Amino acid sequence: MSTPTIKCGVSQMPVVGFGTSRTADPGAEVEMAINAGYRHFDCASCYENEQEIGLAFTKMLSCGGIKREDLFITSKLWGTNHRGHLVEAACDKTLSDLQLDYLDLYLIHWPIPLEPGLGGRDPNDHNGMPLIDSKPPPFSETWAAMEKLVESGKCKNIGLSNFNIAQIQEVLDCANIKPANLQVESHAHLPNLELLEFCKKNGMSFVAYSL
Secondary structure: OOOOEEEEOOEEEEOOOEEOOOOOOHHHHHHHHHHHOOOEEEOOHHHOOHHHHHHHHHHHHHOOOOOHHHOEEEEEEOHHHOOHHHHHHHHHHHHHHHOOOOEOEEEEOOOOOEOOOOOOOOOEOOOOOEOEOOOOOOHHHHHHHHHHHHHOOOEOOEEEEOOOHHHHHHHHHHOOOOOOEEEEEOEOOEOOHHHHHHHHHOOOEEEEEOO
């Protein structure tokens, strides 16, 4: 069964993806999704399940029914790794966990840099509030490091997630490699049509998720 696709940077992205953020048994569910015909998988380091998903990818690819190029796999850079010197290591960890040589799409998960080096996914202050990076890097620093991942072959495409128009424009203004994609909440109760039109005008594919 062929899967309809749309252009995403230098790739063709299946129009329907399988999200992995709320999976009770991520490995088994990814295996079932592949068997059901899904070819687009949305992952993220902060979902804390990429190792299990990587085992499933390796198992399914080794069976011979699908090839790596049949899959479109997305992951995301978490906020504690926005500083330029941390980006590649974060991507390398995701590639290792997912047991992949490259990602089809790597996104900056949120436009909010969190304090690095404190351990754990969500650093908080003494009041339990998110601890914003004390030396927040500009988008230009993080994006330049993302571009190096494309140049090295670790990512085919790079993009953004949960950014607004002003934030996307800031990235566009400094980019040598333009964002290929925006992933954002979009559904009947929050269509985000202005963002969709902005992406169309700037040659960015648009991935909608719902909570």
